Each structure stands twice: as C-alpha cells, then as structure tokens.
Amino acid sequence: MYWTLIKTGLIRKRTRTFLTIMSLFVAFLLFGSLQTFTSIFTGSVKGLSAKNIIVMPRYDLFGKQPLSVAQYIETLDGVEKVMYFDILMADSIESMMDGVVFAASPNFFDVYTRFATTDEAEEALKSTQSAAIVGKLMAKEKSIKIGDKLSLKASSMNSDGTYNWSFDVVGFYTVDKFTGDEMGAIVNWGAFDKARLTEKGTVSMIMAQISDSTLADSISNQIDERFMNSSYATRSGPESMLAVEMAGEIADIKLIMNAILLSVFFTILLVSANTMAQSIRERTIDIGVLKCLGYKDRQLFTSVILEAIFLTFVATTMGLLATLLLIPVVVELSDGMLANTFNLDLKIIFNGFLLGLLVAFLAAAIPSYQALTLKVVDALRKD
Amino acid sequence: MSFLRQVYEITVMNLKTVIERSGSSIVIIVGIAGSVAVMVSLLSMAEGLNSTISSTGHEDRALILRNGSNSELSSGVGMQEIDIILNAPGIEELNDTPMVSGELFVIVDLKKKGAEGTSNLPLRGVQPMSFDIRPELKIIEGRNFQSGTVEVIVGKGAFDQYEGLNIGDKIKVRDSYWSVVGIFSTNGDAHESEIWGDLSVTQSIFRREGSVSLVSAKLIDKNTFDEIGMYIDTYPNLELKVERESSFYENQSSGSELIRIFGLVVAFIMAIGSVFAALNTMYSAVSTRLVEIGTLRAIGFKGSSILLSLMIESMILATLGGLIGAGTAYIFFNGYTASTLAGGSFTQTAFAFAVTGDIVIQGMALALVVGFIGGLLPAFNAARQDITEALRSI
Numbered sequence: 001m002y003w004t005l006i007k008t009g010l011i012r013k014r015t016r017t018f019l020t021i022m023s024l025f026v027a028f029l030l031f032g033s034l035q036t037f038t039s040i041f042t043g044s045v046k047g048l049s050a051k052n053i054i055v056m057p058r059y060d061l062f063g064k065q066p067l068s069v070a071q072y073i074e075t076l077d078g079v080e081k082v083m084y085f086d087i088l089m090a091d092s093i094e095s096m097m098d099g100v101v102f103a104a105s106p107n108f109f110d111v112y113t114r115f116a117t118t119d120e121a122e123e124a125l126k127s128t129q130s131a132a133i134v135g136k137l138m139a140k141e142k143s144i145k146i147g148d149k150l151s152l153k154a155s156s157m158n159s160d161g162t163y164n165w166s167f168d169v170v171g172f173y174t175v176d177k178f179t180g181d182e183m184g185a186i187v188n189w190g191a192f193d194k195a196r197l198t199e200k201g202t203v204s205m206i207m208a209q210i211s212d213s214t215l216a217d218s219i220s221n222q223i224d225e226r227f228m229n230s231s232y233a234t235r236s237g238p239e240s241m242l243a244v245e246m247a248g249e250i251a252d253i254k255l256i257m258n259a260i261l262l263s264v265f266f267t268i269l270l271v272s273a274n275t276m277a278q279s280i281r282e283r284t285i286d287i288g289v290l291k292c293l294g295y296k297d298r299q300l301f302t303s304v305i306l307e308a309i310f311l312t313f314v315a316t317t318m319g320l321l322a323t324l325l326l327i328p329v330v331v332e333l334s335d336g337m338l339a340n341t342f343n344l345d346l347k348i349i350f351n352g353f354l355l356g357l358l359v360a361f362l363a364a365a366i367p368s369y370q371a372l373t374l375k376v377v378d379a380l381r382k383d
Numbered sequence: 384m385s386f387l388r389q390v391y392e393i394t395v396m397n398l399k400t401v402i403e404r405s406g407s408s409i410v411i412i413v414g415i416a417g418s419v420a421v422m423v424s425l426l427s428m429a430e431g432l433n434s435t436i437s438s439t440g441h442e443d444r445a446l447i448l449r450n451g452s453n454s455e456l457s458s459g460v461g462m463q464e465i466d467i468i469l470n471a472p473g474i475e476e477l478n479d480t481p482m483v484s485g486e487l488f489v490i491v492d493l494k495k496k497g498a499e500g501t502s503n504l505p506l507r508g509v510q511p512m513s514f515d516i517r518p519e520l521k522i523i524e525g526r527n528f529q530s531g532t533v534e535v536i537v538g539k540g541a542f543d544q545y546e547g548l549n550i551g552d553k554i555k556v557r558d559s560y561w562s563v564v565g566i567f568s569t570n571g572d573a574h575e576s577e578i579w580g581d582l583s584v585t586q587s588i589f590r591r592e593g594s595v596s597l598v599s600a601k602l603i604d605k606n607t608f609d610e611i612g613m614y615i616d617t618y619p620n621l622e623l624k625v626e627r628e629s630s631f632y633e634n635q636s637s638g639s640e641l642i643r644i645f646g647l648v649v650a651f652i653m654a655i656g657s658v659f660a661a662l663n664t665m666y667s668a669v670s671t672r673l674v675e676i677g678t679l680r681a682i683g684f685k686g687s688s689i690l691l692s693l694m695i696e697s698m699i700l701a702t703l704g705g706l707i708g709a710g711t712a713y714i715f716f717n718g719y720t721a722s723t724l725a726g727g728s729f730t731q732t733a734f735a736f737a738v739t740g741d742i743v744i745q746g747m748a749l750a751l752v753v754g755f756i757g758g759l760l761p762a763f764n765a766a767r768q769d770i771t772e773a774l775r776s777i
Contacts, residue, residue, distance in 0.1 A: 019663040023414075026656030030649070059490040059503075063456070153451045161620065163451040229558050231590040260421055264653055267417025271660040274410045278667065 005303040006310055016279060021315045024272045027265060028319025028352055033326055034261045035348045050213040050238045053220055055206040058233040064202035065232045073208050073223060078215040083111035084203040086189060088154035099138045100184040101152055103192040111209050114176045121171025129191035132167035136174050137182035144169055150185060156196035273363035276308055280367040287371050288379030297372045308364035309357060316356035320349055389688035393679065397696045407664045412704040414657035415753050418650055419708025419746040424716045425646025426745065427738040433639035435734035439572040440632035442605040444516060447598040447615065450622040455488040458597050460623060465598055467621060471614045473607030474600050477515055484512040485595035487585050491556045491578065494546045502731050504541060506578045508585025516601045525550040525565030530581050536565040540575035540733030544722050559588050576722065576733045654753050661757025665697055669765040676765050677773025686766035693762035701754020705747045713738045
C-alpha cells in the first residue's frame with residue numbers, strides 16, 4: 001500500500017523528482033569526495049606501520065644526520081632491525097615530484113616490506129657499485145629499461161667535483177599500497193657514500209623496526225632525548241604518527257576544508273529540502289481526497305516521510321557511488337601518486353546515509369504534519 | 384504593443400510577484416550564493432598565497448645558492464665563496480661596498496596559537512647589508528636587533544600566528560635563549576613569516592660556522608643579472624648558481640595553483656547542483672503561473688516576450704545570489720590570515736586571503752551562467768505552452 005502511494009507521489013511531477021534527486025546527488029557527491037579528501041588530514045592514511053619508527057632531522061625535513069645515530073639506535077632494547085637511507089636529491093616538494101632516489105642500506109627491502117623487488121635485482125644492488133633499482137611508476141613514466149643509464153643530480157659532490165651521478169638500472173621495484181613511492185629509484189648507500197666527497201657518512205632517514213608496537217613511544221622519546229642538544233637533534237615516531245603530524249602542519253587548510261564542506265552542504269540541502277517541502281505542500285488537496293477515501297492520518301504521514309526518505313536514499317546511494325568511481329579517476333590523473341591515500345571508508349558511508357535520513361525528515365516532517373492535521377474540508381477547499 | 388514594452392510589462396509583473404513566491408525564489412538565490420561564496424573564498428585563498436610568495440621576489444635582486452639546490456634550506460655557500468661573489472660584476476654598491484649579504488636559513492619549532500604540537504618556523508641569520516638590499520623591511524614595533532647579540536626581530540605574520548613572540552619574550556632555540564626586540568613588516572610577503580637575527584650569532588648557535596645558506600645581492604638594475612650569472616657560471620671550481628629572486632619565489636608557489644584548481648572544481652560541481660535547483664524553482668515558478676501566462680498569451684502577448692521576461696527574472700535572481708555569495712566571502716575572508724606549509728622549504732608561510740575584483744567577476748560569471756541555464760528550459764516551455772491547455776488548468 002505504501003509503495004503505491006510513494007510511487008504516485010514520485011511520478012506526480014517527474015521533472016521535479018528528477019531535478020530534486022540530481023541536486024541532492026551533487027550534494028552527496030561533494031560530501032563523499034570532500035570527506036574522503038579530508039581524511040588525509042585526519043590521519044586515516046591506511047597501511048602505515050606502528051612497528052616502524054622513523055627517525056629524521058628535527059629542524060630540517062630534508063636535512064641529513066650522521067650514521068652514528070643509526071648505530072646508537074641499534075643498541076637500544078626492543079629494536080630488531082635498523083635500516084637507513086639517504087635521499088640523493090630532495091630539497092623541495094617540487095623537486096620530489098620528479099622522483100626520489102634513495103641510497104639505502106643493504107637491508108632496505110628486508111625492513112621496508114612495502115617495497116618489493118626480485119632476488120636478482122636485490123643481489124645486484126648489493127654486489128654492484130653503480131646498480132640502481134627503479135620504481136615501476138618511474139620506469140613507466142620515463143620508459144626506463146634494464147641496462148639503461150640513470151643520470152641525476154645529487155646534493156652530494158661526486159669525485160669529479162660536480163653533482164652529477166650516473167647509475168646502471170638492474171631491476172624494478174613495486175610498492176604495496178603507496179604506489180606513489182614507485183616514482184623513484186634505489187641505489188647502494190655504501191658505494192654511494194664511498195664515492196662522494198661531501199656529506200660523507202650521513203643519511204636522511206633512519207627506520208627502526210621494533211619488536212612490540214607498545215614500545216614505540218618510549219623508544220622514540222629515548223632517541224629524541226639522546227640527541228636533543230646535539231647539532232643534529234632528531235624527531236622520532238612511528239611511521240603512522242609522523243604522517244599525521246606532518247598533515248597537522250597544514251592545520252589551517254583542514255579548517256578551511258571543513259568550512260567549505262559545511263557551506264556546500266548547507267546550501268544544497270536547504271535548496272533540496274525546500275523543493276521537497278514545496279512538493280508536499282502542493283499536495284494538500286490530494287491528501288484531503290485520500291483522507292475522504294479512508295486513509296488514516298498516520299498512514300499518510302508515514303507514506304510522505306517514506307517518499308522523502310526514498311528520494312534521499314536514491315540520491316545518497318548515487319552520490320557515494322559516484323565518489324567511488326571518482327577516486328580511481330583522481331588517482332589516474334595524479335599518475336598514481338595519490339593511490340591509496342583516498343579511502344571511502346564505512347564511517348563516511350554511514351554518515352552519508354544518516355545525513356540523508358536527517359534531510360528527509362527535516363524536509364518532509366513539518367509540511368506533511370501541517371497537511372495532515374488539516375481538516376478534510378479545509379484541505380479540499382485550499383487552492 | 385512593441386516587443387520591448389511587452390517584455391517590460393511582464394517582467395515588472397513577475398518581479399512584483401517574486402515576493403509572494405519568496406520561498407522558491409530564495410532557493411535560487413541561496414543555491415547560487417553558496418556556489419559563488421565557495422568559489423570566491425577558495426580562489427581568494429589561492430590568490431593570497433600566490434601573491435604572498437611571488438611578491439617576495441624582486442627582479443633587481445639575485446639569490447646565489449649551491450648548484451642543484453632548489454630551496455634555501457638545502458643550499459650551502461662557504462664564507463670564502465662570498466668573497467668571490469663580492470667581486471662579481473653587475474652588483475649595486477652602497478658607499479663603495481657591494482650590496483651582498485650572506486644569509487643562514489634555519490628552522491626553529493614554536494607553538495602556533497591554539498595548537499598542541501610545534502610547527503616549523505624559519506629563522507634567517509643576516510648581515511647588516513640585508514636590510515639595505517630589502518628596503519621594504521620596516522620595524523613597526525620595538526627596535527632592530529644589535530649585531531653580535533642574541534636578539535631577534537619577528538615578522539608580523541609569525542607574530543600573529545605563534546605564541547610567545549611579544550617584545551621582551553625569550554624564545555628557546557637549541558640550547559640558548561633569544562630575546563625578541565622588535566616586530567617587522569615586509570608589505571605582507573613571505574619574509575613576514577620569518578624571524579631575523581644576526582648571522583654570526585645564528586651560525587654559532589646552530590653550529591654552522593663557516594657557511595651560509597645563500598647569498599642575496601642587489602643588482603645595479605634588472606638587466607645586469609646576466610653579468611653576474613655569467614661570472615658565477617664560468618668561475619672555475621665554483622659550484623654555485625644564480626637565480627633571479629623573482630623567479631626563485633615564483634617556482635615555489637605551486638601550492639596555490641593546486642588550491643585554485645581545487646576551488647574551481649568544487650565550485651563547478653556545486654554550480655551543477657545549483658543549476659538543478661534553479662531549474663526546479665523556475666519550473667515550479669512557471670507551473671504556478673500557467674493561468675497567468677495563458678491569459679497573457681490570449682490577450683496578445685508574444686511567446687518570445689514571455690520567454691525573455693522569465694529569463695530576465697532568473698538572471699536577476701542569479702545576480703542577487705552572486706552578489707550575496709561574493710559579499711559573504713568578502714566579509715568573512717578578505718584579509719583573513721592563515722598559514723600553511725608552502726614553498727620549497729617546508730616551513731609555515733602566513734598569508735592573507737585576497738578577494739580581488741577579478742575573482743568577484745569570475746564568481747558573478749558563474750552565477751549568471753547558472754541563472755541562464757536554470758531559466759532557459761522552463762522559460763522555453765512556458766513560451767511554447769498551448770494557450771487553451773494553459774487556461775484549462777484553472
């Protein structure tokens with residue numbers, strides 16, 4: 001019975017139903033995509049390990065620290081493995097977009113399990129001085145093949161007095177989840193350090209794998225306190241926490257994003273709710289007739305509310321589905337750099353539907369209540 | 384009656400009834416106002432960030448950095464290399480001294496107002512000549528620091544955004560305390576987000592004796608850039624590069640471009656939503672007036688004049704919405720200061736939102752496009768309405 005009433009309500013003015021659904025759809029598409037986008041700032045970056053502690057220079061994100069820091073960390077209780085790498089050329093966000101070259105310790109692939117390569121390539125990296133393993137994404141972008149020369153500029157001086165370096169490509173690596181990291185290359189730190197004239201014995205980042213993630217805070221504090229007053233103070237923390245902290249530096253942006261989200265939503269909801277309310281108001285006569293035919297107030301009230309819920313449900317589903325479809329497009333546009341940073345998680349979906357329900361109630365409740373409490377004669381007299 | 388006369392009469396009639404139909408008219412206005420407000424505020428944010436960063440650079444100044452480095456933080460120039468730069472051609476002189484200054488760019492972490500953790504704030508150790516190279520720097524409160532002392536002056540942007548930077552406050556940097564003695568302004572450019580102190584004191588506190596991050600120089604005029612460039616490039620065993628200050632800072636403003644694109648995309652999607660809402664409103668505006676439209680047609684008004692007058696109504700509502708949206712964005716955001724990670728060195732840069740005339744025009748264009756599309760189809764339908772059909776709907 002309800003379905004018949006809802007259907008008649010919806011097809012009463014098809015254009016209006018269609019337009020209302022479409023404007024609500026746009027609202028929920030924006031809700032879905034902006035929420036997904038802001039989740040980067042709120043730290044739901046998935047897949048970062050709490051068992052990997054990252055140690056980097058406190059005052060200079062792109063700075064260097066001496067290898068002795070890594071050697072000290074190795075002696076700490078609870079630390080299982082220590083891996084370190086130097087970033088050859090990274091002094092600005094802009095320069096990192098072209099690819100990041102790591103000069104890594106031999107156990108890089110062993111500790112950083114997100115990165116994977118073939119055994120032969122790993123072996124070649126350890127045995128050959130000039131070997132480089134190139135990320136899949138970078139290989140694709142710059143059409144690099146095994147045997148090619150990889151020429152680049154580094155921040156360290158080569159023995160010929162220039163900053164130009166050249167490596168031989170011996171294989172490719174892939175990265176689980178964070179495919180943006182495939183925009184890069186890995187070379188042998190030992191060989192690189194031996195060859196360079198400046199910045200000898202330094203690394204950019206140290207990663208310690210610990211036995212138990214509950215030890216993460218105490219070990220991080222221990223490291224930071226040890227080097228606090230040295231000329232290379234450190235900033236340590238689990239990989240997952242540091243990512244959130246970095247995003248926190250963009251704090252104001254997050255605030256602004258939320259403000260936009262609020263105004264976007266407020267606008268379109270007001271607009272759609274108004275239209276839905278109006279459509280019910282126009283139906284006063286129909287409701288009077290239905291009452292004459294013996295429909296109960298409660299039944300009519302429920303059917304009108306259900307109609308509104310149906311409408312927003314369709315729009316919410318469409319909007320969130322469109323968000324899901326949009327994510328791969330954005331990832332594709334970013335050349336895979338943003339892969340896995342966007343997650344349309346269950347919480348967003350749940351909130352979306354909850355919001356949809358709320359809108360339906362707000363839009364339908366008052367006008368339908370007014371129409372229903374009207375006396376039949378008044379309702380029929382209206383218009 | 385002439386065509387224009389007809390259009391005028393119907394438009395006046397429509398507008399008189401707008402107030403009666405205020406509920407649905409507000410829908411158009413609010414929908415468009417929202418889209419325009421979002422677009423204008425995001426674009427003004429991008430504009431503010433961009434102008435802050437790019438206005439920092441001047442064409443008649445050069446920055447000398449280590450070859451291959453793209454940011455001040457990663458660059459390093461030896462003190463003895465400054466002597467080579469002092470002899471370079473094309474550099475302006477002040478009292479027979481070349482206008483060249485070594486600057487050490489380091490990071491201190493301080494607490495932002497209202498924040499829990501600390502954020503990166505740049506500290507620039509400078510030689511006295513830096514103040515002559517950058518005459519836009521003015522002390523607006525307190526006094527300048529004295530050479531050789533542990534005193535600093537704080538940029539206005541940094542002062543606004545961070546805790547404990549009042550004159551007389553001490554800030555802990557590494558293992559020493561610096562006193563804040565003054566606050567400076569640089570006409571709102573990126574230097575306002577910095578702290579400035581004496582070069583040699585900064586070098587010793589950060590244990591960076593013997594080197595600076597970069598060297599800034601004043602050119603005789605903007606055309607002498609090539610002279611100094613040629614000199615540095617061809618000097619044997621000198622791994623340095625010269626960049627015009629203006630192009631150096633322009634290269635660092637890619638963040639604002641991202642915000643701009645983001646703003647345009649969000650505004651575009653919102654505008655689509657507003658078009659649907661406007662269509663809805665205009666359709667119902669037409670349907671509630673079917674009888675009137677039929678009557679007008681019956682007494683000789685042309686379909687085309689009905690179409691045009693409905694379009695005018697829609698465009699007037701859109702203009703109103705656009706003005707409200709742009710006005711709201713202006714009131715709330717123009718001059719609003721925020722700070723974000725910007726530029727190559729991953730430090731906080733404070734900037735002010737700038738709602739410029741250009742941005743307002745873009746916002747109004749969006750409003751008019753939405754109003755046009757939203758009004759066209761319903762108006763077209765109304766104009767083509769069969770007279771008898773329309774009159775029968777009584």
